[in-house]
Amino acid sequence: MNFSSIASLKPEQVLNASNEDLPLDNLEIYWQESASHDPSEILGFLEPSQWREAREWGDIDDDLDEDLSRTALRIKQSPELLRLFWHCYWRIYLAPEPAPPSDWPTLTRILGDDGGIFYLLVSLAAIPLIRKWHKDLGIPEEITRHTAGQVFWRVHVHESIHGRPGVEKGQLGWIRHYTRERYFRIGRLEYWLAPYKWSERAFRHRETREVVTFAAEGTRFDSDGRIFSDPENYEEDGGWKSTYLRTREHVEGYLLDPDGYGSTKQVRLPLENWECILEEDVMTLQLHIPFGGGMTPEACRESIHMAKSFFKKHFPGEPAVAITCGSWIFSPQLQKCLPESSNLVAFQRELFLVPSAANGADGLWFVYLRRGQPDFETWPRRTSVQRAILEYLEKGHIWGAGRMFFLLDDADRFGKQVYRSTWPPTVP
Numbered sequence: 001m002n003f004s005s006i007a008s009l010k011p012e013q014v015l016n017a018s019n020e021d022l023p024l025d026n027l028e029i030y031w032q033e034s035a036s037h038d039p040s041e042i043l044g045f046l047e048p049s050q051w052r053e054a055r056e057w058g059d060i061d062d063d064l065d066e067d068l069s070r071t072a073l074r075i076k077q078s079p080e081l082l083r084l085f086w087h088c089y090w091r092i093y094l095a096p097e098p099a100p101p102s103d104w105p106t107l108t109r110i111l112g113d114d115g116g117i118f119y120l121l122v123s124l125a126a127i128p129l130i131r132k133w134h135k136d137l138g139i140p141e142e143i144t145r146h147t148a149g150q151v152f153w154r155v156h157v158h159e160s161i162h163g164r165p166g167v168e169k170g171q172l173g174w175i176r177h178y179t180r181e182r183y184f185r186i187g188r189l190e191y192w193l194a195p196y197k198w199s200e201r202a203f204r205h206r207e208t209r210e211v212v213t214f215a216a217e218g219t220r221f222d223s224d225g226r227i228f229s230d231p232e233n234y235e236e237d238g239g240w241k242s243t244y245l246r247t248r249e250h251v252e253g254y255l256l257d258p259d260g261y262g263s264t265k266q267v268r269l270p271l272e273n274w275e276c277i278l279e280e281d282v283m284t285l286q287l288h289i290p291f292g293g294g295m296t297p298e299a300c301r302e303s304i305h306m307a308k309s310f311f312k313k314h315f316p317g318e319p320a321v322a323i324t325c326g327s328w329i330f331s332p333q334l335q336k337c338l339p340e341s342s343n344l345v346a347f348q349r350e351l352f353l354v355p356s357a358a359n360g361a362d363g364l365w366f367v368y369l370r371r372g373q374p375d376f377e378t379w380p381r382r383t384s385v386q387r388a389i390l391e392y393l394e395k396g397h398i399w400g401a402g403r404m405f406f407l408l409d410d411a412d413r414f415g416k417q418v419y420r421s422t423w424p425p426t427v428p
């Protein structure tokens with residue numbers, strides 16, 4: 001095959017070959033740049049020995065070998081498919097800035113049921129990059145294997161939506177992070193060493209170890225202490241706007257309730273007794289929750305302990321102070337619709353839940369694999385979680401996700417509901 005002629009294929013030629021009527025805008029981002037990448041790495045990956053090894057690391061069993069083999073061969077034989085594969089690989093994993101895909105062809109007209117397998121091969125092609133990245137960082141192979149195993153769940157999601165194997169295009173952009181960030185699966189959960197990017201601040205009493213958190217300056221709460229992205233969702237009167245002030249001597253403002261709501265409690269704390277432990281740019285472990293259920297309190301506790309020692313050992317120069325996350329999983333509304341015995345409710349009660357702006361559908365894709373606002377007629381009610389959330393929303397509630405933090409210094413007290421058990425705080 002003549003690679004310079006493939007490199008010079010234009011995005012519209014590739015799209016025409018797919019026979020799908022799509023806008024070009026997104027596909028053509030970095031098109032010229034990807035053309036300058038030497039394709040030998042990609043061609044090597046399309047050889048059975050390489051994709052098979054990646055498939056094993058991706059925790060996918062050999063049932064899919066026939067599909068993968070057929071699709072890899074088709075890609076190698078078609079200039080347009082090869083150019084697209086080459087572009088996807090460069091664009092997702094090697095581009096200088098993240099440029100997640102949208103409006104990319106499904107390839108079902110050209111590859112039939114193997115359209116999703118094309119994107120599964122793109123996902124698997126990240127695994128040699130992840131292995132190299134982890135090796136350079138000195139990460140044990142067991143952690144790399146566990147992290148690479150996320151591909152299995154991406155195939156599971158595609159199968160749940162389309163009834164056949166593959167990977168959703170919308171899930172590809174995220175895979176880039178595994179290839180270049182300090183981002184690992186440790187036990188049940190994934191952690192990404194990165195600075196805190198939110199603006200509320202937590203303080204700890206230097207002697208009693210009590211923790212309080214201040215809402216960010218100017219946050220508008222409704223009378224229940226919730227936040228909304230659409231101003232229309234606020235009642236006309238009621239609610240409050242938080243203030244926050246920190247001087248050299250003291251800090252004052254509105255506190256947050258660790259159950260995930262704003263509170264009207266205002267305090268003024270002397271900094272000689274209280275130290276700021278979580279604020280913007282402090283190093284944290286951003287939590288991500290892979291598919292798979294079974295998030296028991298024991299599995300969460302074990303994972304948190306393992307993560308604490310893992311990061312201390314491998315990144316001693318950048319000590320993380322807290323585990324943080326924003327997700328539907330930390331929506332305080334889950335405590336209103338799931339039973340006490342639910343794993344998610346038990347986990348939430350161990351954390352400091354922080355309110356985040358509700359938009360009516362945040363994160364529900366992960367529960368229903370559907371986009372947009374909840375549809376009570378068509379969204380599935382197969383599992384207890386799916387039923388509980390829809391039944392709750394049918395009563396007229398507006399859905400919102402939530403955020404959380406858990407201070408690593410409190411890891412030994414996981415199981416004791418450290419933040420809820422000291423609310424409201426003893427401070428005046």
Ligand SMILES: CC(C)(COP(=O)(O)OP(=O)(O)OC[C@H]1O[C@@H](n2cnc3c(N)ncnc32)[C@H](O)[C@@H]1OP(=O)(O)O)[C@@H](O)C(=O)NCCC(=O)NCCS
Nearest residue numbers: 289290291292293294295296327343344366367383384385
């Ligand atoms: C978050 C998660 C791990 C919670 O697991 P869990 O509460 O320990 O789940 P369990 O194994 O106890 O299952 C409880 C019920 O929830 C259901 N369930 C689990 N994961 C589900 C999901 N992703 N979507 C819908 N229902 C789910 C189970 O089928 C079970 O239903 P049943 O009672 O009818 O049998 C799970 O919801 C999941 O895998 N989510 C996808 C990943 C995700 O949302 N990540 C966050 C992205 S922001």
